[in-house]
Amino acid sequence: MAVVENLPSAQTERPIGFGRLKRKEDARFIRGKGTYLDDIRLPGMVHGAILRSPYAHARIVSIDTSRALAHPNVAAVVTAKDLETLGLAWMPTISYDTQAVLAGDKVRFQGQEVAFVIATDEYSANDALALIDVEYEPLPAVVNARKALDPDAPVIRDDKVGQRDNLASPTWEAGDQAATDRAFAEADTVVARDIIYPRCHPAPLETCGMIADFNPETGQLDIYNGNQAPHAHRTVYAHVAGLPEHMIRIRCSDIGGGFGNKVPVYPGYVCAIAGSIVAGVPVKWVENRSENLMSTGFARDYVMRSEMCAKNGKITGLRVDVIADHGAFDSTAQPTKFPAGFFHIVCGSYDLEASHVRVKAVYTNKAPGGVAYRCSFRITEAVYLVERMVDALALEMKVDPIDLRMRSFIAPEQFPYETTTGWTYDSGNYAETMRVAMDIAGYEDLRREQAEKRARGELMGIGVAFFTEGVGAGPRKHMDILGLAMNDGADLRVHPSGKAVVSISCQTQGQGHETTFAQIVAEELGIPPEDVEVRHGDTDRSPYGLGTYGSRSTPVSGAAVAVVSRKVRDKARLIAATMLETRPEDLAWEKGRWYVKGDPEKGALIEEIAARAYSGEPMPAELEGGLDAQVIYDPPNLTYPYGAYIAVVDIDPDTGHVTVRRFIAVDDCGVRINPMIVDGQIHGGLAEGVGIALMEVITFDEEGNCLNSSFMDYLIPTALECPDFELGETVTPCPHHPLGAKGVGESPNVGSPPAIVNAVIDALHETHGVNHIDMPCTPARVWAAMQGRPEPPQ
Amino acid sequence: MNVSISVNGEQVSREIEPRLLLVHFIRETPGLTGTHWGCDTSNCGACVVQMDGEPVKSCTILAAMCEGHEIRTVESLEVGGQLDPVQMGFHEHHALQCGFCTPGMLMTARALLDENPNPTDQEIRTAISGAICRCTGYKNIVSAVRWAAEYEAAAKQEV
Numbered sequence: 001m002a003v004v005e006n007l008p009s010a011q012t013e014r015p016i017g018f019g020r021l022k023r024k025e026d027a028r029f030i031r032g033k034g035t036y037l038d039d040i041r042l043p044g045m046v047h048g049a050i051l052r053s054p055y056a057h058a059r060i061v062s063i064d065t066s067r068a069l070a071h072p073n074v075a076a077v078v079t080a081k082d083l084e085t086l087g088l089a090w091m092p093t094i095s096y097d098t099q100a101v102l103a104g105d106k107v108r109f110q111g112q113e114v115a116f117v118i119a120t121d122e123y124s125a126n127d128a129l130a131l132i133d134v135e136y137e138p139l140p141a142v143v144n145a146r147k148a149l150d151p152d153a154p155v156i157r158d159d160k161v162g163q164r165d166n167l168a169s170p171t172w173e174a175g176d177q178a179a180t181d182r183a184f185a186e187a188d189t190v191v192a193r194d195i196i197y198p199r200c201h202p203a204p205l206e207t208c209g210m211i212a213d214f215n216p217e218t219g220q221l222d223i224y225n226g227n228q229a230p231h232a233h234r235t236v237y238a239h240v241a242g243l244p245e246h247m248i249r250i251r252c253s254d255i256g257g258g259f260g261n262k263v264p265v266y267p268g269y270v271c272a273i274a275g276s277i278v279a280g281v282p283v284k285w286v287e288n289r290s291e292n293l294m295s296t297g298f299a300r301d302y303v304m305r306s307e308m309c310a311k312n313g314k315i316t317g318l319r320v321d322v323i324a325d326h327g328a329f330d331s332t333a334q335p336t337k338f339p340a341g342f343f344h345i346v347c348g349s350y351d352l353e354a355s356h357v358r359v360k361a362v363y364t365n366k367a368p369g370g371v372a373y374r375c376s377f378r379i380t381e382a383v384y385l386v387e388r389m390v391d392a393l394a395l396e397m398k399v400d401p402i403d404l405r406m407r408s409f410i411a412p413e414q415f416p417y418e419t420t421t422g423w424t425y426d427s428g429n430y431a432e433t434m435r436v437a438m439d440i441a442g443y444e445d446l447r448r449e450q451a452e453k454r455a456r457g458e459l460m461g462i463g464v465a466f467f468t469e470g471v472g473a474g475p476r477k478h479m480d481i482l483g484l485a486m487n488d489g490a491d492l493r494v495h496p497s498g499k500a501v502v503s504i505s506c507q508t509q510g511q512g513h514e515t516t517f518a519q520i521v522a523e524e525l526g527i528p529p530e531d532v533e534v535r536h537g538d539t540d541r542s543p544y545g546l547g548t549y550g551s552r553s554t555p556v557s558g559a560a561v562a563v564v565s566r567k568v569r570d571k572a573r574l575i576a577a578t579m580l581e582t583r584p585e586d587l588a589w590e591k592g593r594w595y596v597k598g599d600p601e602k603g604a605l606i607e608e609i610a611a612r613a614y615s616g617e618p619m620p621a622e623l624e625g626g627l628d629a630q631v632i633y634d635p636p637n638l639t640y641p642y643g644a645y646i647a648v649v650d651i652d653p654d655t656g657h658v659t660v661r662r663f664i665a666v667d668d669c670g671v672r673i674n675p676m677i678v679d680g681q682i683h684g685g686l687a688e689g690v691g692i693a694l695m696e697v698i699t700f701d702e703e704g705n706c707l708n709s710s711f712m713d714y715l716i717p718t719a720l721e722c723p724d725f726e727l728g729e730t731v732t733p734c735p736h737h738p739l740g741a742k743g744v745g746e747s748p749n750v751g752s753p754p755a756i757v758n759a760v761i762d763a764l765h766e767t768h769g770v771n772h773i774d775m776p777c778t779p780a781r782v783w784a785a786m787q788g789r790p791e792p793p794q
Numbered sequence: 795m796n797v798s799i800s801v802n803g804e805q806v807s808r809e810i811e812p813r814l815l816l817v818h819f820i821r822e823t824p825g826l827t828g829t830h831w832g833c834d835t836s837n838c839g840a841c842v843v844q845m846d847g848e849p850v851k852s853c854t855i856l857a858a859m860c861e862g863h864e865i866r867t868v869e870s871l872e873v874g875g876q877l878d879p880v881q882m883g884f885h886e887h888h889a890l891q892c893g894f895c896t897p898g899m900l901m902t903a904r905a906l907l908d909e910n911p912n913p914t915d916q917e918i919r920t921a922i923s924g925a926i927c928r929c930t931g932y933k934n935i936v937s938a939v940r941w942a943a944e945y946e947a948a949a950k951q952e953v
Binding site: 022026027028029031032035036039123204205206207255256257259288289509510511676677679681682683684685686687710718719720722724725 | 826828890895897923924929934
């Protein structure tokens with residue numbers, strides 16, 4: 001391990017296997033020695049910058065680049081016309097739509113890419129943008145999803161043959177409409193709400209960028225790019241640019257956060273590649289913060305209408321109608337067969353009689369995206385909706401929201417449980433997890449405190465959310481992206497010295513893979529984690545796989561590493577049997593060693609077996625030398641982590657300002673490989689949830705101007721807005737994952753917004769009659785709702 | 795124009811455009827890429843360095859303004875193979891994930907402890923509130939800074 005020895009932890013906690021192992025990757029980061037994209041400089045490298053549209057919707061009359069080309073430091077200016085000659089003017093999206101790399105006919109959202117300048121330095125490239133003259137003919141803009149289908153709405157995608165409206169997809173359905181109608185007919189309580197999950201943005205602290213280095217002599221394309229799925233990106237570039245896949249190498253070094261934002265292929269990447277092909281030198285393009293917020297993958301933007309019903313005190317049915325706002329191009333990130341992602345997990349943690357879900361998607365003059373901001377494909381929207389609806393129903397029934405949940409939960413003995421929309425949940429004991437959260441929170445005491453405060457005119461709210469989500473996409477029989485199975489590879493090589501290299505196809509953006517995956521090998525083979533190098537982020541040096549998003553690293557790649565370790569262990573057994581002159585079946589395993597059953601003193605350590613495997617000594621019959629293996633892991637099902645979250649908020653009655661005073665999160669993510677890293681993941685997701693619930697939103701004015709294009713307007717919580725999170729856990733191992741793990745990264749982001757909004761409504765319902773406030777619950781929106789003027793859904 | 799700036803005790807002189815930002819100066823000339831850039835608007839704090847001991851956002855300062863000033867970056871924290879206690883605390887308490895905000899957080903924390911060796915949790919939160927961390931939810935950063943404060947207090951007692 002590279003961390004210097006003067007740290008206390010170097011002497012203390014060093015588990016060989018699972019446990020709170022300090023991170024290997026910290027050594028470089030605490031010294032400022034990480035290597036992020038913008039830290040990389042190649043000889044002869046030039047810089048690109050993108051001219052973007054000031055209009056949300058306008059016809060391009062002309063583009064004149066002559067003044068920019070006259071700039072002494074400008075090497076080239078690329079427009080749609082130039083890209084057309086390379087066949088790169090349009091690119092496919094991951095949802096089988098098309099997206100303009102550079103706009104040629106018209107611009108369709110503010111911030112859309114119009115021209116790409118290449119200059120000797122970043123400052124000159126940006127100067128030259130001002131020298132490009134574009135004449136636009138502005139068109140009316142469509143920014144409201146509900147109005148996008150008005151008969152007189154301007155058609156945004158007139159580039160698509162036969163497109164006569166702004167419908168981006170046919171209506172997609174799940175569940176049973178007739179059965180749901182029956183459940184509602186038989187119900188004794190029905191509640192309805194219009195609920196928006198507003199557009200927000202993952203906004204990783206490092207923005208997106210690329211260095212493309214095309215070598216015209218060899219035809220090799222070297223790409224440096226912080227993305228969450230390097231192998232899938234390489235395949236896309238091979239298809240888009242027509243370049244041979246084996247001549248493309250993508251290297252992701254350190255990535256300054258992703259959260260879904262670094263899943264898609266962006267026009268800037270294609271421009272950098274085209275620029276390097278044209279200019280014959282390496283081209284670096286790094287977007288600025290406004291470009292990141294205005295043009296790269298946004299999240300959510302689901303306009304929902306829902307009804308939920310109950311009978312005899314238990315939730316029985318759910319109806320949901322969604323308009324998904326996809327922006328100008330449908331580049332939502334989801335598996336092919338699921339045009340609304342996993343949104344139909346919207347039945348939540350409840351044993352419903354029936355449910356029915358309808359989703360249709362529209363084009364608007366807003367940036368494309370629909371990426372999963374720390375989320376598995378629309379699960380966040382689903383969990384928010386169902387958990388808001390349960391609270392609405394509890395208000396209507398005048399029962400405690402936890403009581404209603406407890407009465408309606410799927411019972412432990414019902415697992416595996418098939419939901420009314422077709423998911424098979426693997427395992428769970430929901431009531432137990434809910435009770436742990438109530439104990440940590442001191443739920444009864446909180447309710448007493450709330451009553452006392454209410455009597456004094458103070459506004460305090462207690463909000464609950466219970467989520468179940470499906471992560472770890474996914475089984476190849478059900479799931480692919482652009483035809484690529486959502487599987488992941490692992491390649492493990494134990495060297496003659498007993499030290500090992502494990503290569504994985506998922507891609508850390510801060511999740512600590514170099515530590516966690518070394519711990520899996522350590523747990524399975526007994527090789528200390530500091531002796532296991534985890535290799536990733538280089539398509540030439542790692543096996544194929546679909547990357548890191550949707551909490552799939554541990555469920556898929558983690559399983560792959562466990563399975564490949566076991567393959568190596570099985571091979572080691574055969575070699576050990578030869579060494580110990582016995583039969584393999586007479587050997588037993590303890591961590592790091594095969595020994596003879598009945599004679600435990602007689603055994604072979606894994607490093608002794610490794611040395612033998614590469615030595616001149618004889619190998620078992622029909623066994624190749626060496627100690628290595630590789631696998632591709634195809635998960636049999638998703639994993640279904642769940643959790644019980646409780647938020648306690650105080651609201652300033654004079655300003656509407658919401659303070660999250662406490663936040664209790666009890667997660668069941670199955671077996672925890674490194675509980676320290678798991679806790680860290682939960683803290684981070686909760687902070688994002690605080691942001692989404694209270695601060696983070698991307699909005700537009702009627703002309704389609706983006707109103708949140710910098711961190712001055714797109715507000716991200718600081719240490720002052722985040723409470724001192726209180727965590728708890730239950731452990732229900734996943735029955736089909738080799739380690740019993742379920743994945744956790746997105747759970748806190750999925751579960752926390754409804755808990756906070758439920759707390760806000762809980763604070764205001766009795767005294768102010770407030771039934772719903774759309775996120776973010778900013779002081780202005782909360783105050784307006786308190787005055788009986790809630791902002792209507794957009 | 796020519797500037798001469800002390801960066802981590804070394805005098806760095808070069809011709810610059812007057813508009814060159816300090817963050818770019820630091821990253822280009824001495825090539826110290828530990829100082830990051832994250833937002834353009836002085837909100838995120840990834841670019842925090844110390845100027846004469848005060849934490850400043852180097853994306854909002856022109857290199858031309860730094861003539862005659864002492865700039866310290868994250869690369870100066872480790873001395874002779876000995877990590878600064880704030881660096882140790884961040885490792886001990888898992889106060890970093892992607893690592894992008896870490897240099898700015900470390901320089902902010904170092905400045906806090908130099909001025910206030912025994913801060914309360916609320917004082918730590920206020921001190922780092924000019925910086926955004928998207929990964930940790932800040933809880934472990936607060937613990938890490940407190941750990942560093944206690945470590946330094948214990949070390950002083952031993953002397």
